[in-house]
Amino acid sequence: xxxRRHPRLGRPLDLxxxxxxxxxxxRRLVGVGLGVASPDGIVGxxxxxxxxxxxxxPASHAFRGPTRRNRAMFGPPLHAYVYFIYGNHWCFxxxxxxxGVGAAVLIRALEPLAGVEVMALRRGAAPARDxxxxxxxxxxxxxxxxxxxxxxxxxxxxxxLYDTGGPPEIAAGPRVGISAARELPLRFAVAGSRFVSxxxxxxxxxx
DNA sequence: AGGATGATCGTCT
DNA sequence: GACGATCATCCTC
Numbered sequence: 001x002x003x004r005r006h007p008r009l010g011r012p013l014d015l016x017x018x019x020x021x022x023x024x025x026x027r028r029l030v031g032v033g034l035g036v037a038s039p040d041g042i043v044g045x046x047x048x049x050x051x052x053x054x055x056x057x058p059a060s061h062a063f064r065g066p067t068r069r070n071r072a073m074f075g076p077p078l079h080a081y082v083y084f085i086y087g088n089h090w091c092f093x094x095x096x097x098x099x100g101v102g103a104a105v106l107i108r109a110l111e112p113l114a115g116v117e118v119m120a121l122r123r124g125a126a127p128a129r130d131x132x133x134x135x136x137x138x139x140x141x142x143x144x145x146x147x148x149x150x151x152x153x154x155x156x157x158x159x160x161l162y163d164t165g166g167p168p169e170i171a172a173g174p175r176v177g178i179s180a181a182r183e184l185p186l187r188f189a190v191a192g193s194r195f196v197s198x199x200x201x202x203x204x205x206x207x
Numbered sequence: 208a209g210g211a212t213g214a215t216c217g218t219c220t
Numbered sequence: 221g222a223c224g225a226t227c228a229t230c231c232t233c
Contacts, residue, residue, distance in 0.1 A: 051225070059225075069218060086226050087215025093225085106225055136226045177225050 003155040006042055008113040009033035009162035012155050020077040022096040023186070026052040026105045029094065030170050030188050033162025034107065035114060036142045043115030043142055045132060046164050049108040049189040049196045051175045053093070055101050058180035062102025072150045073102040080159060082139070082149040089136030092144045094153060108176070108187070109133045111195040112141070134197045171200040 005011045010033050019025050035044035053060040053073075061070040061083065072081040073095055081093040081104045093104035110132035112119055119131045119141040132138040139145065144159070153159050169191040174182055176198065189196045 053225075061225075064219090067219070083225085084217060085224055087217075087224090088228095089226050091225060108225085134226070175225070179224095 003035060003037060003042065003160040006033070006035060006114060006162060009035050009042070009044055009046075010164040011162065013161040013163045015078055015154055015161070018078065018161075020096050020098065022052045022054050022103045022105065025077075025094070025096045026050045026186070026188050027170055028167075029105060029107070029161075030190055031164060031166075031168040033113070033164045034110060034142075035160050035162055036144060037158050037160070038118075038143055040118045041115050043118050044162075045110040045113040046190075047107060047109075048111050048193040049187070051106040051108055052096075052186040052188070053104050053106060054186070055097060055103045057103070059175065059178040059182075060102065060104075062104075066102065070102060073104050075099060075150065076152075078153045080144075080148045080151045080153060082144060082146060084146065085136070090139035090145050091135040092139050092142070092148070106135060107138060108135050109189075109195050109197050110138050110141070111190075111193065129194060133195055169202075171202055173200040 032047050035042045062073040066074045076099045077096050079095045093106045095104045097103040112131045123141050132141045171189050171191040172185040173187050175187045189200050191202050
C-alpha cells in the first residue's frame with residue numbers, strides 16, 4: 001500500500017516545507033493530514049491537537065539525555081518516536097530539531113477522515129468523536145506501535161503527512177498529564193475543534 | 208457532568 | 221522498586 005493523493009486527506013505534503021524547530025513544527029502540524037498505510041488501506045485524518053517537547057524541557061523524556069527508549073528523539077527530524085506508557089498505551093510523536101538534539105511533537109488527537117470503519121473496528125465501538133481523541137486512542141486507531149519507533153515519516157513509508165488545505169486558527173494552552181513546566185503554553189490545537197481532547201482558550205481570549 | 212480508581216508493564220534509578 | 225506525555229469504568233452529584 002502506497003501513499004498518493006487521497007480524496008479526504010489531500011495531497012502528499014512535501015517534507016521540505018516543514019520547519020524542524022520544535023514549536024514551529026508543532027504549530028505547522030496542526031491541521032495537517034496524517035495517514036498510515038496498512039493492509040486495510042490508508043487510515044488517518046486531520047491533526048487537531050499536538051504538544052511540543054523542547055530541548056532542555058524538564059517535562060520531556062529527553063531531559064536526562066539519551067536512553068534506549070528515547071533514542072529516536074535524538075535522531076534526525078521528521079521521524080517517528082513511539083513509546084509505551086501506563087502498561088496499556090502507545091503514544092506517537094514526530095521528532096524535531098537537528099540530529100543530536102532530543103525533541104519531538106506529540107500527536108494528541110485526530111479528526112478521523114480516512115478508513116473510519118477500520119478505526120472503529122480497532123477501537124471497538126467507540127463513538128466517532130472518541131476514535132482518535134487522546135494519544136493512546138490515536139495510536140490504537142492508526143495501529144501505530146513499537147514497530148514504528150524510529151521510522152522516517154514520508155511516502156514510501158507507513159506514516160505520511162498530507163496537505164489538507166489552508167492553515168487553521170490555532171489555540172494554545174498548557175500540556176496534559178505532566179508534572180514539570182506546567183505553565184508553558186506548548187499544547188496547540190485547531191481552535192474550536194470538537195475532536196480536541198480537552199478545551200483550549202481561543203486565540204486572544206481573555207484570561 | 209465530573210471525579211476517583213484500577214489496569215498493566217517497560218524503562219530507568 | 222517506583223512511576224509514567226493514558227484510558228475505560230465505576231462512582232457520586
